[in-house]
Amino acid sequence: MNRNPHVNTSVRRALIAALGVLSLAAAAVSVTLPANASVPPPPSGWTQVFADDFNGPAGSGINTANWQYTTGTSYPGGPGGFGTGEVETMTSSADNVSLDGSGNLRITPQRDGAGNWTSGRIESVRSDFEPAAGGKLHVEARLQMPNVTGAAAKGYWPAFWMLGAPYRGNWWNWPGIGELDIMENVQGINNVWATMHCGTSPGGPCNEKSGIGGQKVCPGATCQAGFHTYAVEWDKSTAVQEMRFYVDGVNYHTVRQNQVDATTWTNATNHGYFIILNVAMGGEFPAALGGGPDGATEPGHPLVVDYVQVLQSGGGGGGTPTDPPTTPPPSGNRDAYSTIQAESADQQSGLTTETTTDTGGGQDLTTAANGDWAVYKGVDFGSSPAKQFTARVASGAPGGVSGLVEVRVDSRTNAPAGSFALAGTGGWQTWKDLPANIGAVTGKHDVYLTFTSGQPADFVNINSFKFGH
Secondary structure, X not given: OOOOOOOOOOHHHXXXXXXXXXXXXXXXXXXXXXXXXXXXXXXXXXXXXXXXXXXOOOOOOXXXXXXXXXXXXXXXXXXXXXXXXXXXXXXXXXXXXXXXXXXXXEEOOEEOOOOOEEEOEXXXXXXXXXXXXXXXXXXXXXXXXXXXXXXXXXOEEEEEEEEEHHHOOOOOOOXXXXXXXXXXXXXXXXXXXXXXXXXXXXXXXXOEOOOEEXXXXXXXXXXXXXXXXXXXXXXXXXXXXXXXXXXXXXXXXXXXXXXXOHHHHHHHHOOOEEEEEEEEEOOHHHHHOOOOOOOXXXXXXXXXXXEEEEEEEEOOOOOOOOOOOOOOOOOOOEEOOOOEEHHHOOEEEOOEEEEOOOOOOOEEEEEEOOOOEEEEXXXXXXXXXXXXXXXXXXXXXXXXXXXXXEXXXXXXXXXXXXXXXXXXXXXXXXXXXXXXXXXEEOOEEEEEEEEEOOOOOOOEEEEEEEEEO
């Protein structure tokens, strides 16, 4: 679970910005299924290596051949509150973790008369889930988030996620050993967040404690009102490895190997992972979107899990990749004087992509707010100095919200080479070309776009940019 997710967006923008590129996962099919659907058979070319359908009598516990309970407020000797600041005590009580007799697992937060919260957290016994060399791994659950919204949902934090196996028994090597948040939700918002954590904290190549994240509104029924499938696909079959995140078969977030340095990626992926299902109460993520739990929070709303399955495809031979990367890796040889699409960033923090209505279509980078950034590697300015920067931007920020779009060279902590100020343009898809003078730049450099504001709200979308003499 995100240790301190970078959630600086308003609820409205967080939901709208989640709309992204639609593509179908190779091993996921978006269909309407009953509340107690059976685990679907593997698609052609895939093999099931783990599954639990959570069948059993109502009130019974988990299958301990597959799962183990995690209890208390921390791992033995590990950081308190499981490192997230959550306030509940995890138990193995049927009040918190049990089967419902209809083919589902229910993880239910409860509050006693003194105001103390309990909940449940289970982990797979196995910690060896990883793709074979040259293969793919698909980890999926069909579940319904706690069906509670508004003030009654304050502090709820359900999650379906994975941690690198070396975490077991150490408890202090996060985030270097890797974390894959397949589904996270807070405060009963109709939104799913997905994140990969890696590197060092705070900061580091993966922008911790935020991680490299994406988000999306649940398609069809809300996350709380209906069942959805949530999945991650770890792909070693391509030249550039990928972690692809899905909801109902829609790939809405991808983390690529070339977004971080080789050591960081290796440290996060040269081992297996174990699976976790839990509902936390309070902690850093809920705190970023209003806090809680408080007196208005209602106990007793479960995370309902229909099934969990793990599929594997290919591998073993290390032969020719069967699928090309979803997006070709950046060349690292960009022309400063040609249009650079904002969504082609090699790495970014706090931003997401959305379909744009601007001329030419495509995507833009959205939810830019104070502290966010994007980097574009290998921008070639040549021998004649560039002295101007022009960006195509849009803003529907309300009155009183404004900020700076800044250009920095080689490091996001270097002083800006130039910047322009921006308030509202009349809408989040009302585009304008805004120029800025920059200090003379020659040669090849990594270019950082950074966003600075005195307010926490989003203030700009960016579609493209280029430089001039």
